[in-house]
Structures are given as structure tokens and as C-alpha cells.
Amino acid sequence: MAGSGEGRGWLYKIGGGGAVVAVGMFGHHALPLWLAAACLGLGGLAVVFGSCEAMIKSVEGVGKRVGWNPFVAGTMAGLASNVPELVMLGFVLAAAPRVGFIVTCLTLHVGALAFGLYSGFLPRDATGHARLPEPLVKISTDLFAAAAGVFLGTGLVMLMLRTFSAGDHGGEGLGAADLYVLGAALLFVQIVATLELVKRFSSDEKEEAHDGPSGSAGSAADGPPPVAPPSWGTIAGFGAIGLATSVLGGHAVGDFADILVEALDEAGYPEMVGALLLSVFASAGAFAMIVTSHANKMYDVALASAAGQVSQVPFVVLPVALILLAILAQTGVIPTASSGAILPIDLETTSVMLLAFPPMLMLWKAVQDDGQVSWVETAAMICVFGIVIYLLAVHG
Numbered sequence: 001m002a003g004s005g006e007g008r009g010w011l012y013k014i015g016g017g018g019a020v021v022a023v024g025m026f027g028h029h030a031l032p033l034w035l036a037a038a039c040l041g042l043g044g045l046a047v048v049f050g051s052c053e054a055m056i057k058s059v060e061g062v063g064k065r066v067g068w069n070p071f072v073a074g075t076m077a078g079l080a081s082n083v084p085e086l087v088m089l090g091f092v093l094a095a096a097p098r099v100g101f102i103v104t105c106l107t108l109h110v111g112a113l114a115f116g117l118y119s120g121f122l123p124r125d126a127t128g129h130a131r132l133p134e135p136l137v138k139i140s141t142d143l144f145a146a147a148a149g150v151f152l153g154t155g156l157v158m159l160m161l162r163t164f165s166a167g168d169h170g171g172e173g174l175g176a177a178d179l180y181v182l183g184a185a186l187l188f189v190q191i192v193a194t195l196e197l198v199k200r201f202s203s204d205e206k207e208e209a210h211d212g213p214s215g216s217a218g219s220a221a222d223g224p225p226p227v228a229p230p231s232w233g234t235i236a237g238f239g240a241i242g243l244a245t246s247v248l249g250g251h252a253v254g255d256f257a258d259i260l261v262e263a264l265d266e267a268g269y270p271e272m273v274g275a276l277l278l279s280v281f282a283s284a285g286a287f288a289m290i291v292t293s294h295a296n297k298m299y300d301v302a303l304a305s306a307a308g309q310v311s312q313v314p315f316v317v318l319p320v321a322l323i324l325l326a327i328l329a330q331t332g333v334i335p336t337a338s339s340g341a342i343l344p345i346d347l348e349t350t351s352v353m354l355l356a357f358p359p360m361l362m363l364w365k366a367v368q369d370d371g372q373v374s375w376v377e378t379a380a381m382i383c384v385f386g387i388v389i390y391l392l393a394v395h396g
Contacts, residue, residue, distance in 0.1 A: 047248055052246070056077055072135065083250065085284075088250045108310060108356055134371070148357050173342060175342055179323065180326050249284075260277060
């Protein structure tokens, strides 16, 4: 794979970004609020980018050791890049449970738009089509379809519960049992999908058999001669550094986002605007993985990260958030309604669920029909995803 050189840029990003974060954290009493926030935001993003490069090196090493192809390796790296997002969401959920849930769902919309935008940067053939890796066509599309069903079904049930004041909580919201069941079921799907991905598509042979997005970039012919794979100790070291620093970066970006959202709220902006900005910053790890991988011409890794940012929200981030909400409520960290409801059912929480259906349907159709993305499909994805985000932000 490409991108496994000896560059130390990731160390400079972590070190420099960490120093800037320290200035924002420990010098906030002596600095103007906007400057301290800027230090937290910019420094945190730098640390997240550096941590993602470290995780890419770790996953690259594992891929070389066990024979993973770039897409499978990128998917695993994408799973690891969820750490900063989960850290940030954990703080948001503890402080404002309802907003945290909305941010989690909006992250899917932001990720879908990022996938549509990134598809425009993929290498294309003479007909203007970008061929997609087989795992994305055969497994990720199943996840897109499943997520569409989950969001539509759950959103409709929430709507009916609220309309008819039905259920154990009189339509006020979802309780702990509901959150545990939904979270466990969604995590189960991700576990099965990951095992199936590794079992069916981990070999490089299938990727070498066709000329996919990464088939011409990142091959041994375009890079330096093959080198011995890193040791397991080196791989573990990169992974540990990446995960630890991603927590630091995610926390700093979360603090910056909190300050920004409070300022927007005081200025009278709609709640959804602040939640949307929080979702963008929550996705910083995945965006860093996409940008870093694409810059290293690891197109399959970047594409896996972009697709994972969509499919892993409903099956990794959302279930963790739901289970965490139940735990926080049962331990007294967050309040519950008099009926015992934890997650309120209202216009915002219902709309982010129901309006996640069109993006999932669009992604399933664009990828599954022929395993390629045309310019028309790219334009349609950007249009549909952009309109949904706009409507949620302005009228949600």
C-alpha cells in the first residue's frame, strides 16, 4: 500500500496541535474567548489529522501482515476513526441528551454529503464512470438498505407513538429498554457485516483482478519496492498513539464546538444550525481519514472511509449513543421524564430519523445498480443530500 513511508508529518501535527490545544485549555482565563476557542478547534483538528495518519499506518501494517486489500484496511481504519466522534458525542450526550441524539443522526446526513462530494474526485474511465470496489457494492449497499429501513421504520413508530400518545411512556419518548434493544440490534448488524467483509473480501487477489479506483494508484508498480511488513509491536504502537491522541483531539474539537453552538444560540440561530455544526466537527476524524488517504493516493482507503462514515453511523455511532443514553439515565447523570422516557419524541428527533431515509435510498441505488458512479449520480447525490441538510437546518 501507498502511504506507509517514513514521513514524520503526523508527529508534527500531533505535537504542534497538542501544544495549541494546551494553550486553549490552560490559558483560557488569560485569553479572549474567541482566541481560546480557536486554539481548541484548530489544535484539536491538527491532532485528529495526526492521529488518523497514525491509525492509517497501524492498519496498513495489519493489512500487510494478514493480506487485507486497501478497501478492507480502510474500513478498519474508518472504524477506528469513530473514536474522536464517540468521545465528543459522549460529552454532548451527558450535557444535552436530546441535542446529542440529533447531532448523531445529523452526522449521517453530513457523511452522506461527504460521500457524494468525494465521489466527484474518484478516478474515472473514458465514459465518466468511477468503478467502485466489490465490497462496497456487495456489503455496504446492504448496510445502506438496512439503515434506510431502520430510519424509516423507527421514525414512523415514533410518529405514531406521539400522535396517539401510545406506548409505555404515553408517546413522550423512548425508554431505557427501547434504547437497549435498538442499540444491541444495530451493533449486531455491524459485527456480522465486519466479519463477512473480512471473510469474503480481505484478499488482494480480487482487487488486483479488476481496475477499481485504487487499481492504478498505490500499486507496487507506482511506488517503491516492497518492504518487509512492520512488526506487531510497531503496529500496536501506531494504533495506541492514534487512538489516544484521537481522544485528545476529539475532546478539544468538542469543547470548541460547544463554545460555537452557545454563541449561535445566544445570537438567535435555530437549534438545528448548531446541531449541524456539531455534527460536522464530530465527523472530523472521518474527514481527516478521507483527506489523508486521498492525498497519499490510497483511493480505496479514502472511499472506504467515506462509505464507512455513512454506514457506520447507524450501526456503530447511533447504537453506542442510544446505549449510552440509557446508561446515563439509569445512573442519574441525565434526567428522565415523569413517564420514564429518556429520548423525547418531538419534531426535531422525529425529522432527523425520517429524513435519513432518502439519503440511504439514494446511496443504495447509486452504488448497487451497476457498481459504478456516473457524473449524473454524483450530481444527484449532492443535490438530494444538500437539500435534506438545508431543510433540516432551516425548517427543522
